[in-house]
Amino acid sequence: MTEKNSxxxxxxxxxxxxxxRSSTRYFSEESMSKEALLTLLEAGRWAASAYNNQPWVFIYVLRNSPNWKKYLELLFPSNRQWAEKAAALVFVASRKQAPEGKEVILLEHYSHSFDTGMATAHIMLQAANDGWSAHPMIGFDMHGLREITGIPKNYRMEIALAIGRPLNPSDIANNEEKPSLRLPLSEVAFEEKFEEKE
Ligand SMILES: Cc1cc2nc3c(=O)[nH]c(=O)nc-3n(C[C@H](O)[C@H](O)[C@H](O)COP(=O)(O)O)c2cc1C
Structure with missing residues (x-):
């Protein structure tokens, strides 16, 4: 790991x-305006995608919505326990097919998930830029989400984001959150030939 004192x-x-940018589990209970949230989704909108197909959709709910609890309850308990203080949840899905009439190489649009991951990364980085944190979560009830939102079957559920104002580390009692580190670049970037690492 690349680290100097964590x-x-x-x-x-x-x-x-x-x-x-990091995925905090410690949010203040500050609320977020719809405009601030749409600013993050706007960043997602400008992601690159194969053939510019833009296969992503973002379903959002703000904590001040009367339906907030219904969406929060979709999260697995291990995520819900910290995400309940977030200001918004965004559920991201991707359309599996290219739009009608568009040239595609494959019937099943090969990169719909990849494209949507790029859009999600844009959202997460814009959030960090604006002083929010967007924590991605795979741990949520995808069938339940489909039922509540009506996301059709030709869309793949991708990820949920809990977005909120991160607490300052000094304001977190018994803070056990350590910044996550990364493998050295030399373990993932190879010149010309793949190298198997043990
Ligand atoms: C596809 C994906 C799914 C994830 N699912 C969860 C999750 O369900 N719960 C959780 O606490 N964190 C989840 N994470 C967050 C990762 O644990 C986190 O991104 C990783 O540890 C690196 O930390 P960082 O984002 O703070 O740099 C997920 C991240 C990604 C990209």
Missing amino acids: VRVADYPIHDLFLK
Whole structure:
């Protein structure tokens, strides 16, 4: 892992935002305006996608909605226990087929999930830029979400994001949250030939 006293350090000069973004489990209960949330989704909208097919959809709910609890309860308990303080939840799905009339190489649009992951990363980085944290979660009831939202079967459920204002580490009692570190670049980037790592 690349670490210096558990502090995230980049070995090459990247934008601070990449190190600043993290998936906190400690949110303040600050609420978020719809405009602030739509600003994050706007960043997602500008992601690259194969053939510019833009296969993503974002279903959002703000904590001040009377339906908030219904959506929160879709999260697995291990996620719900910290995400209940988030200001918004965003559920991300991707359309499996290209839009009608568009040229595609494959019937099942090969990169719909990949494209949507790119859009999700945009949202997460914009959140970090704006002083929010967007924590991705795979642990939620996807069938339940389909029922509540009417997301059709030709869409793949991808991820849920809990978005809120992260607490300052000094304001977290018994803070056990350590910044997550990363494998060295040399273990994942190879010049010319793949190298098997043990
Ligand atoms: C596809 C995906 C699914 C994840 N699912 C969960 C989850 O259900 N619960 C959770 O607490 N974190 C979840 N995470 C967050 C990861 O644990 C986190 O991104 C990783 O440990 C790196 O930490 P960082 O995001 O703070 O850099 C998920 C992340 C991704 C990308």
